[in-house]
Amino acid sequence: MTSPSTPATLATVAPPRPATETGRASWYGEAHQGRATASGERFDMNALTAAHPTLPFGTRLRVVNLDNDREVEVRINDRGPVSPGRIIDLSYAAARALGAVGAGIIPVRLTVLP
Secondary structure (H helix, E strand, O other), X not given: OOOOOOOOOOOOOOOOOOOEEEEEEEEEOHHHOOOEOOOOOXXXXXXXXXXXXXXXXXXXXXXXEOOOOOEEEEEEEEOOOOOOOOOEEEEHHHHHXXXXXXXXXXXXXXXXXX
16 A cells, blocks of 8 residues: 555557457468568468557457358468458468458458457
């Protein structure tokens, strides 16, 4: 307990991240295969990974394709997307699981998993 003459110390707490985010997704694949990601890992187009501008590396997300309700779980290991108006870049494998390879850009809902 603090006395009136001793100021209380407040811990700095980061604001909570939204549990869900909705927007447009794109994907990347063979042209980036084997290149270093922002996390230092090598990009593997056949792994269920993704690039997000702000979520910490290692964050797991459920991604739902809002056009067909297909979903996939991905792990953030890169930064992106570089194109404006998109909220996530998916690996080829994640895009394939969502039925998004032909479409290229799809509407998605992202949910942060525990």
